[in-house]
Amino acid sequence: MTSGDGKQDAVQVQVRGTVLTVRKVDAYYAMTVVAPGIAARFRPGQFVAVAVGGPDTSMLLRRAFSIHDVRPDHGGTVEFVFAPVGPGTRWLAERRTRDVLDLAGPLGRPFPVPRDPVSCLLVGGGYGSAPLFPLAARLRSRDCQVDFLLGAASADRVFGALTARRTGRTAAITTEDGSMGIRGLVTDRLTQVIHEARTDVIYACGPMGMLRQVTALAQRYEIPVLTLVEESMACGIGVCMTCVLPVVGDDGVTRMVRSCVAGPVFRGDTVRWDDVGTIPFDALGAPGWNPRPHAAPARSAVGHPATGGSAAGGATSTSATANPNGPTRGANPSSTAGTSSGDTITRRPRNSTNPTSTANPTSTVSGAASDPGAARKERHGG
Numbered sequence: 001m002t003s004g005d006g007k008q009d010a011v012q013v014q015v016r017g018t019v020l021t022v023r024k025v026d027a028y029y030a031m032t033v034v035a036p037g038i039a040a041r042f043r044p045g046q047f048v049a050v051a052v053g054g055p056d057t058s059m060l061l062r063r064a065f066s067i068h069d070v071r072p073d074h075g076g077t078v079e080f081v082f083a084p085v086g087p088g089t090r091w092l093a094e095r096r097t098r099d100v101l102d103l104a105g106p107l108g109r110p111f112p113v114p115r116d117p118v119s120c121l122l123v124g125g126g127y128g129s130a131p132l133f134p135l136a137a138r139l140r141s142r143d144c145q146v147d148f149l150l151g152a153a154s155a156d157r158v159f160g161a162l163t164a165r166r167t168g169r170t171a172a173i174t175t176e177d178g179s180m181g182i183r184g185l186v187t188d189r190l191t192q193v194i195h196e197a198r199t200d201v202i203y204a205c206g207p208m209g210m211l212r213q214v215t216a217l218a219q220r221y222e223i224p225v226l227t228l229v230e231e232s233m234a235c236g237i238g239v240c241m242t243c244v245l246p247v248v249g250d251d252g253v254t255r256m257v258r259s260c261v262a263g264p265v266f267r268g269d270t271v272r273w274d275d276v277g278t279i280p281f282d283a284l285g286a287p288g289w290n291p292r293p294h295a296a297p298a299r300s301a302v303g304h305p306a307t308g309g310s311a312a313g314g315a316t317s318t319s320a321t322a323n324p325n326g327p328t329r330g331a332n333p334s335s336t337a338g339t340s341s342g343d344t345i346t347r348r349p350r351n352s353t354n355p356t357s358t359a360n361p362t363s364t365v366s367g368a369a370s371d372p373g374a375a376r377k378e379r380h381g382g
Helices: 036-041 087-093 132-141 161-167 186-197 208-220
Strands: 013-025 028-034 047-050 063-071 077-082 100-107 119-125 145-152 170-175 201-205 225-228 244-248 254-258 265-267
Touching (some): 013 036, 013 077, 036 077, 047 077, 063 087, 063 100, 063 132, 077 087, 119 132, 119 186, 119 208, 132 145, 132 161, 145 186, 186 208, 201 208
Parallel strands (some): 119 145, 119 201
Antiparallel strands (some): 013 028, 013 100, 047 063, 225 265
16 A cells, blocks of 8 residues: 555554445446545555355355445445356345455555656556546546556446546547457557557556556557456455465566565566466476566666565656657666556657557456456456
């Protein structure tokens, strides 16, 4: 949790909050809870962990949800969005006004924000778009241009399309069945949107497959990608180790980091997307570990790398590096494996020549995730 840009605050709040409203929004539910301690400390990208099932339940594990909206000056309310896909979220969907919930938050590291005004593209899959809207407000307050690219399986699973069209400079919508916007996936439109919006940095949240493909495509243009990852979470505070994923540090060594405390926001180029869900043989501490460093992320020209290449490193800055194929459009990410609240993105002079695009990668952007177990993190679409 952060108390401001560049500063870390080790305090999280656990509260018993009163449910103010429960709204059905197409395929999803939006719940607003009175939790002033959480609302006052929130930064875009952070999440809450909610106890489900009541005092006599056998569902001991909390459910983690990205925060969609806070109103510190209206009683201190917090709103999160979820799909009723498992026993925990179905129980939440049955709550009514004046019910009381146990929440902990705000948890995790927030999105880093640019130091200077830049063109930002926000990519959301399903209700993974929910945490992008407070981020958009934060970016606009820093005079950044904000464009949206949202997608899902069908129109009822696209979250926030109207808000995106109302508040963004542009808003492109895709659905797999063609019921809203353009038929296809968000990655089918990504190249076009990057060119039209002259994107400097991409923020993305949604299914892991979508994040992998967005990162791969953005790397062709040397555009930094900040991803809010979807991983299973049981505790939300780094104790249970169920949310680990392989992340490459500044020293080129892969470490299994806890996405609930080192993330959930990571630079896309540091996550080993193809190895998510496994422990790579060359990860630090793996059985028979043989250090075979991967190529380390480009060192930032501004700021400082994390100590020891840890994914939970301190505040850094990012800047562009030379592109062997010509001038770069955006800034390369900084050298830490994870992103901290103090990370910033330095704008480089824009070049009018766009890199040559290649065939678009594809990924599945569906509307709601399944719930394979009680520890499944139920906060994103897909």
